[in-house]
Amino acid sequence: MQDRYDHAAVERAAQAFWGETRAFAVAEDPARRKYYCLCMFPYPSGRLHMGHVRNYTMGDVLTRYMRMQGYNVLQPMGWDAFGLPAENAAMKNGVPPAKWTYDNIAYMKGQLQQLGFALDWNRELATCQPEYYKWNQWLFLRMLERGIAYKKTGVVNWDPVDQTVLANEQVIDGRGWRTGALVEKREIPMYYLRITEYAQDLLDELQHMTEWPERVRAMQANWIGRSEGVRIGFPYELEGERHVLSVFTTRADTLMGATFCAVAAEHPLATHAARNDPALAAFVEECKRGTAQEAEIAVMEKRGMPTGQFVTHPLSGEKIPVWVGNYVLMTYGEGAVMGVPGHDERDFHFAVKYGLPIKFVIRPPGASVETFSKTQWQPEYGAYGVCIHSGKYDGLDYQAAVDAIAADLQAKGLGEKQVQWRLRDWGISRQRYWGCPIPLILCPACGDVPVPDEELPVVLPENLVPDGTGNPLNKTPSFYECKCPKCGGKARRETDTMDTFVDSAWYFARFACVDDYQAMVDERANYWMAVDQYIGGIEHAILHLLYSRFWMRVMRDMGLIEVKEPFVRLLTQGMVLNNIYSRSTGEGRVEYFHPDDVAVQLDANGAPVGATLRSDGKPVQWEGMRTMSKSKNNGVDPTDLVARFGADSIRVFMMFKAPPEDTLEWSDDGVEGSARFLRRLWRMVWEHLEKGPSATAPRQDLVALSPVQREMRRMAHATLVKVTDDYGRRRVFNTAIAAVMELMNALQKFDDDSQQGRAVRHETLELIVQMLAPIAPHICHALWNELGHKDALIDHPWPQPDQQALVQDRIQIVVQVNGKLRAHVEISANAGESEVRTAALDDPTIRKWIEGKPVRKVIVVPGKLVNVVV
RNA sequence: GCGAAAGUGGCGGAACUGGUAGACGCGCUGGAUUUAGGUUCCAGUGGGCAACCCCCGUGAGGGUUCGAGUCCCUCCUUUCGCACCA
Numbered sequence: 023m024q025d026r027y028d029h030a031a032v033e034r035a036a037q038a039f040w041g042e043t044r045a046f047a048v049a050e051d052p053a054r055r056k057y058y059c060l061c062m063f064p065y066p067s068g069r070l071h072m073g074h075v076r077n078y079t080m081g082d083v084l085t086r087y088m089r090m091q092g093y094n095v096l097q098p099m100g101w102d103a104f105g106l107p108a109e110n111a112a113m114k115n116g117v118p119p120a121k122w123t124y125d126n127i128a129y130m131k132g133q134l135q136q137l138g139f140a141l142d143w144n145r146e147l148a149t150c151q152p153e154y155y156k157w158n159q160w161l162f163l164r165m166l167e168r169g170i171a172y173k174k175t176g177v178v179n180w181d182p183v184d185q186t187v188l189a190n191e192q193v194i195d196g197r198g199w200r201t202g203a204l205v206e207k208r209e210i211p212m213y214y215l216r217i218t219e220y221a222q223d224l225l226d227e228l229q230h231m232t233e234w235p236e237r238v239r240a241m242q243a244n245w246i247g248r249s250e251g252v253r254i255g256f257p258y259e260l261e262g263e264r265h266v267l268s269v270f271t272t273r274a275d276t277l278m279g280a281t282f283c284a285v286a287a288e289h290p291l292a293t294h295a296a297r298n299d300p301a302l303a304a305f306v307e308e309c310k311r312g313t314a315q316e317a318e319i320a321v322m323e324k325r326g327m328p329t330g331q332f333v334t335h336p337l338s339g340e341k342i343p344v345w346v347g348n349y350v351l352m353t354y355g356e357g358a359v360m361g362v363p364g365h366d367e368r369d370f371h372f373a374v375k376y377g378l379p380i381k382f383v384i385r386p387p388g389a390s391v392e393t394f395s396k397t398q399w400q401p402e403y404g405a406y407g408v409c410i411h412s413g414k415y416d417g418l419d420y421q422a423a424v425d426a427i428a429a430d431l432q433a434k435g436l437g438e439k440q441v442q443w444r445l446r447d448w449g450i451s452r453q454r455y456w457g458c459p460i461p462l463i464l465c466p467a468c469g470d471v472p473v474p475d476e477e478l479p480v481v482l483p484e485n486l487v488p489d490g491t492g493n494p495l496n497k498t499p500s501f502y503e504c505k506c507p508k509c510g511g512k513a514r515r516e517t518d519t520m521d522t523f524v525d526s527a528w529y530f531a532r533f534a535c536v537d538d539y540q541a542m543v544d545e546r547a548n549y550w551m552a553v554d555q556y557i558g559g560i561e562h563a564i565l566h567l568l569y570s571r572f573w574m575r576v577m578r579d580m581g582l583i584e585v586k587e588p589f590v591r592l593l594t595q596g597m598v599l600n601n602i603y604s605r606s607t608g609e610g611r612v613e614y615f616h617p618d619d620v621a622v623q624l625d626a627n628g629a630p631v632g633a634t635l636r637s638d639g640k641p642v643q644w645e646g647m648r649t650m651s652k653s654k655n656n657g658v659d660p661t662d663l664v665a666r667f668g669a670d671s672i673r674v675f676m677m678f679k680a681p682p683e684d685t686l687e688w689s690d691d692g693v694e695g696s697a698r699f700l701r702r703l704w705r706m707v708w709e710h711l712e713k714g715p716s717a718t719a720p721r722q723d724l725v726a727l728s729p730v731q732r733e734m735r736r737m738a739h740a741t742l743v744k745v746t747d748d749y750g751r752r753r754v755f756n757t758a759i760a761a762v763m764e765l766m767n768a769l770q771k772f773d774d775d776s777q778q779g780r781a782v783r784h785e786t787l788e789l790i791v792q793m794l795a796p797i798a799p800h801i802c803h804a805l806w807n808e809l810g811h812k813d814a815l816i817d818h819p820w821p822q823p824d825q826q827a828l829v830q831d832r833i834q835i836v837v838q839v840n841g842k843l844r845a846h847v848e849i850s851a852n853a854g855e856s857e858v859r860t861a862a863l864d865d866p867t868i869r870k871w872i873e874g875k876p877v878r879k880v881i882v883v884p885g886k887l888v889n890v891v892v
Numbered sequence: 893g894c895g896a897a898a899g900u901g902g903c904g905g906a907a908c909u910g911g912u913a914g915a916c917g918c919g920c921u922g923g924a925u926u927u928a929g930g931u932u933c934c935a936g937u938g939g940g941c942a943a944c945c946c947c948c949g950u951g952a953g954g955g956u957u958c959g960a961g962u963c964c965c966u967c968c969u970u971u972c973g974c975a976c977c978a
Binding site: 062064065067102105106107179187188191192236237238244245247316317320321353368445446448449452453454521522523526559560561562563564565566624626627628629630678679681685687689691694695696698699701702751754756757760761762763764834836838840841842843844845867870871878879880881883886889890891 | 911
């Protein structure tokens with residue numbers, strides 16, 4: 023054995039061993055308990071970033087741990103390979119997205135291999151491969167047959183200069199990112215999936231998903247957004263015909279206070295009214311141009327214009343005006359709301375601004391009617407209370423009023439109780455090139471005709487280069503020219519592609535059977551599914567996870583798979599941050615400097631007081647810690663780090679620096695510390711073996727151990743108990759590493775070269791190596807063999823703590839007086855309560871504290887603490 | 893705006909079920925070895941006090957309890973998500 027730890031040699035050897043023995047290729051084995059550990063697959067953006075490294079290290083730790091626990095563990099890897107960045111890169115470099123993507127995949131795969139992840143590469147897939155996306159298309163057609171997929175118009179961002187649809191991301195302050203042109207809204211036909219059909223089940227099942235983080239479940243529940251209320255019809259006449267304006271409200275009890283209605287700019291009533299009103303038409307246009315993002319709508323100024331149209335209040339018969347409001351969402355409910363300024367804050371401000379009447383019809387609990395203000399909103403106006411000024415409903419509370427009003431409306435045919443969802447159907451059409459083609463043929467005679475199954479997949483040409491002016495498929499006759507499968511006439515192939523969330527909605531099931539070209543999934547998927555542990559970023563808490571849950575339900579309902587919940591346990595890992603340093607270069611421009619190029623000045627305590635650029639010594643501005651990004655020049659490259667420190671040091675650092683769900687602050691010093699820890703471990707094993715070959719390492723005689731030896735051994739096994747709990751139950755790794763560090767600190771001080779002492783040290787070192795194996799697999803692989811084992815550590819069972827070693831004769835008890843720590847006493851571990859109590863009260867320090875004061879109460883917590891109340 | 897989290901030394905964090913606040917690491921200070929630097933080893937490191945067996949201390953304020961970082965209420969701050977980025 024070498025005295026120095028050579029991480030490069032150690033990692034090369036371990037990876038070669040795993041490669042040669044095909045250690046991570048797994049097969050279905052009904053005799054063994056399976057465990058499917060999956061990290062969200064990466065978008066092949068070019069290089070791995072540290073967020074990937076953190077994510078995949080967590081997955082690898084659990085994979086290796088569960089494998090040592092005896093499970094048949096699957097950990098696959100693939101590529102979420104369709105998407106916008108490839109098109110952007112193509113425009114910039116003139117390279118087809120396919121080539122850019124495949125090159126990135128090759129590079130990133132090499133990076134993953136350097137890090138030593140226990141991945142079954144036989145199952146690798148990329149969503150841009152026809153063998154994969156064929157099944158997106160196939161299932162889409164099945165959904166179409168079942169009415170789960172359907173066509174309707176949807177609103178998109180339109181860049182009038184480039185003549186192209188823009189993603190929200192490509193719209194900056196209402197303008198196209200490349201052209202700077204004012205973005206318009208366009209309504210175009212699109213395909214939608216009826217996820218709302220599953221809303222109730224998606225919501226209900228959340229209650230049982232106890233191994234998902236509470237906050238993710240809450241976010242999904244809010245997103246699905248079930249609300250119970252009443253749909254109310256406001257009749258009106260238009261050109262002699264009777265129409266009804268439908269609104270949804272959860273506050274039907276305030277209906278008697280409705281003084282106006284407001285509709286979205288896209289609402290048919292608004293469209294009709296704008297026809298003869300140029301000012302209104304202009305306003306409607308302006309609203310449509312505005313943002314569709316809920317966050318922006320919520321904070322922008324509420325504005326409106328009257329349509330000139332009046333509707334009839336369904337209960338009072340009053341005429342009330344209809345306005346167009348820029349805050350009304352066409353996509354929620356009916357695209358129209360009733361305005362109750364007395365009891366809704368938004369309506370109140372709207373009414374004050376435009377001089378609309380305000381009626382108070384609810385008396386909030388504890389408020390007096392006389393204090394109602396028509397100029398100043400008070401939060402209690404929005405509270406539930408008792409109806410007033412509401413005619414026959416006066417005196418009813420919320421529920422009674424809603425029931426009575428709903429019943430009356432129903433009797434008139436002008437409304438009923440209704441459940442409303444915030445969740446909307448999933449629009450999957452994208453007017454983009456680099457995605458999965460939607461398998462339809464647009465025939466002038468037959469309409470949208472599905473591509474016959476035997477012609478699937480509709481293959482996306484891989485040689486096109488988008489130029490920013492629309493989807494290049496529209497300029498590629500060899501792609502779009504086709505015949506109608508129904509009538510045989512000349513037709514045009516659909517050039518829209520699918521949302522990339524479709525690709526990621528079921529890839530985890532395909533990993534079970536990537537080589538099956540006859541079916542989307544087969545029996546093997548039922549062996550591996552559901553994913554036992556899914557790990558990924560919190561940013562996917564809603565969309566990706568919800569779409570996957572929906573997609574599994576569709577597959578299950580078609581009999582393709584047995585499970586409906588794809589992910590049993592979910593771990594949402596935090597982001598990786600780094601310092602940002604900048605300097606203003608004048609003219610409002612800012613230059614960012616990489617943290618490696620900046621020297622930080624410290625005060626006597628080591629607290630930073632300033633920073634300078636190394637190259638010129640002049641100060642730079644510290645802008646705090648943010649996620650690593652190119653634009654802030656604060657990224658670090660995994661490949662550089664592996665070369666400098668080794669994969670194991672990086673893995674240890676990433677697991678040690680923060681708990682999995684928290685953000686992690688990058689620091690080179692921290693990685694250096696992890697490297698130091700591994701070097702120490704290496705040297706401890708080396709020094710131990712220097713004193714005698716491992717083969718002759720003696721076994722200890724438990725009875726003959728000295729108290730110091732017994733304590734050393736107890737600590738080793740107690741650490742094993744803790745580390746096992748951290749990996750297996752708590753899923754936190756920082757505390758597991760800290761516990762091993764403590765154990766190593768104790769072992770360093772354990773200076774005993776007797777036969778028994780060496781035996782205890784040998785056992786402790788073996789335990790340390792086994793406990794660290796999931797996190798630092800390469801060095802542990804090497805040390806395990808150095809310690810005299812012929813088998814590979816990856817296949818060695820996880821160690822069991824020796825219960826006898828854990829037994830303690832004497833324990834320390836904390837003694838408090840009035841809740842403040844005053845003394846420690848050592849007593850026999852099996853002392854009874856009265857014995858503990860006596861020992862505590864007899865302690866000289868405690869006697870001093872309670873001298874002359876009557877002892878009112880003594881609380882004894884067995885094995886832990888005594889609190890004396892005086 | 894709505895929804896979801898989080899606030900503990902110079903820094904990252906630990907304290908898991910209400911029971912010793914600051915484990916472990918980074919940084920910093922002093923020392924030893926080497927001495928070109930780095931590496932390695934030892935000691936110290938929340939604040940106050942000359943010092944302690946003392947006092948204070950977990951974003952702010954209040955409450956429950958023998959006992960609160962942990963539970964409850966009010967407030968402040970920060971971060972994340974909001975449907976075409978993935």
